[in-house]
Amino acid sequence: MIIDANTWIGHWPFRSLPKRSARDLLEQMDRLKISKALVGNLNGLLYKDVHESNHELAAEIQRHADRLVPCALINPLYDGWRDDLRQCREKFGMPVLRLTPDYHGYALSDPCASELISEAHGLGMRVAFYWRIVDPRGRHWLDPGREADGALVEQVMAQFPEHPFLMLNFTRVLSRPDTQAPCLYDITYFLGRNGLLLMDHLAAHGAARFVLGTTMLMRYGSAPLLALEKCELSSKEREAILWRNIAKLIPELS
Amino acid sequence: MIIDCHGHCSIDGSYSLSADDTVRSLDLYGVDQICCSAPVTSGDAEPGLIRQRNDLILGAMRKYPDRIMGMCFVNPGHAREAQDEITRCVVDNGMVGVKLYNQYRICDTVQFPIIERCIDLGVPILMHAGYPAAPELRALQPRISTGMHFAGAARRYPEALLICAHIGGGGDWERQLKGLREAPSVYVDTGGSVIDAGMIERCVRELGIERILFACDGSLERGLGKIRDANLTDSERASLYSANFLKILARRKI
Numbered sequence: 060m061i062i063d064a065n066t067w068i069g070h071w072p073f074r075s076l077p078k079r080s081a082r083d084l085l086e087q088m089d090r091l092k093i094s095k096a097l098v099g100n101l102n103g104l105l106y107k108d109v110h111e112s113n114h115e116l117a118a119e120i121q122r123h124a125d126r127l128v129p130c131a132l133i134n135p136l137y138d139g140w141r142d143d144l145r146q147c148r149e150k151f152g153m154p155v156l157r158l159t160p161d162y163h164g165y166a167l168s169d170p171c172a173s174e175l176i177s178e179a180h181g182l183g184m185r186v187a188f189y190w191r192i193v194d195p196r197g198r199h200w201l202d203p204g205r206e207a208d209g210a211l212v213e214q215v216m217a218q219f220p221e222h223p224f225l226m227l228n229f230t231r232v233l234s235r236p237d238t239q240a241p242c243l244y245d246i247t248y249f250l251g252r253n254g255l256l257l258m259d260h261l262a263a264h265g266a267a268r269f270v271l272g273t274t275m276l277m278r279y280g281s282a283p284l285l286a287l288e289k290c291e292l293s294s295k296e297r298e299a300i301l302w303r304n305i306a307k308l309i310p311e312l313s
Numbered sequence: 314m315i316i317d318c319h320g321h322c323s324i325d326g327s328y329s330l331s332a333d334d335t336v337r338s339l340d341l342y343g344v345d346q347i348c349c350s351a352p353v354t355s356g357d358a359e360p361g362l363i364r365q366r367n368d369l370i371l372g373a374m375r376k377y378p379d380r381i382m383g384m385c386f387v388n389p390g391h392a393r394e395a396q397d398e399i400t401r402c403v404v405d406n407g408m409v410g411v412k413l414y415n416q417y418r419i420c421d422t423v424q425f426p427i428i429e430r431c432i433d434l435g436v437p438i439l440m441h442a443g444y445p446a447a448p449e450l451r452a453l454q455p456r457i458s459t460g461m462h463f464a465g466a467a468r469r470y471p472e473a474l475l476i477c478a479h480i481g482g483g484g485d486w487e488r489q490l491k492g493l494r495e496a497p498s499v500y501v502d503t504g505g506s507v508i509d510a511g512m513i514e515r516c517v518r519e520l521g522i523e524r525i526l527f528a529c530d531g532s533l534e535r536g537l538g539k540i541r542d543a544n545l546t547d548s549e550r551a552s553l554y555s556a557n558f559l560k561i562l563a564r565r566k567i
Binding site: 074075076077078194195196197198199200250251252253254255257275276277278279280281282283284285286289 | 330334335338341342443445446447450483484485486487506507508509510511512514529531532533534535537538539541542543
């Protein structure tokens, strides 16, 4: 079994994506033998009323609930966000909230960020931080996205010591005291040095800290799977990264 | 057969991966050969340092003659020494081409003697290239070559074997393709860490498969992954993986 912790459907406004729909994503997943995926809707990054993208996502994947598990996008500066978040959890069954503060006009240091995280935890949701949505070297001039400040992310996480977070598109493992719940990192950006970089990170942090993430449909999906295939791992470690770690964090994926 | 036409290594690991680790990676990922260089990418690219760097490649070539090919790095700003280094590395010691970095643009007049020498020898020039989208990143490489610069050089020297490096090297690759469309004699390599969905198909659509060369530039997993995922025919994949580059190598006159 393989579970992808980091996929998107929808329209990316700054570049034409060749594939955008749930059906497209499922085709790619089939090709790569991925059973299930956490999926977000790119449309929600720039809508004024972000919650419309959650409605769209729920409708789009309704017929594929056995394979696609939706992730919510919420703007805590927009009126009614608490009701929207509750609807995401209770009506749409979304177990994960993805934070994309640059696109919604707030900072992780703002009180509203902590309020949003706290509210999501109160609803039994897991929260995902993004290091970045796109590589800054190729960023569109109107794209508000920037790389997250690692120290700031650590500060925000420290406010919720008992909660594990999902860390997406990060390039390094942030420090977190051993007494706090460990976070899971997707391996998307732990690639390089002809495959040796991932091996180094796995040796340093252990397989229990990583999950598979491809970032499809924004990017090609094979690279992290290929890197993982070439790593010297026990079958138990490989299974942990491919699906067990994320399934344990998000029971809806089991 | 798979040839990575853009890689970096050194005999002792003092620059990028060691030759041993490089060949270990090639074996792991099923790549037959790699073409390596060791350019000076910051500071003063002075002749003494350049000779040292090229010696690192020559050592790797001697240890693994069937696996590692070399590209001779030169700084055209040191005109006489650059010509001497081409003689030493390409003519006398079997390197297969010349590597240029961002000390000058490919269309600058200081490059003309280098290009003319390579035409005489029938060897390719692989040049660092890209269009960093953010102004602050562009400022770090004021003389980096874009597709338009390659078009300028190709208009003057249509018989030159120019390779625009790493379309996935970070930056606005779509913009690079616009310039390269105007330069029908210029090749592009697929290397770099960027694995944006649709990138390879766009290269083929805009430039034609015969102008695309397989490369990884340090990330075999990403390099191979994007070619696996791209919507290509078997014939196109074979051209890209090695046939196009072998045709270039066959034009060597010495």
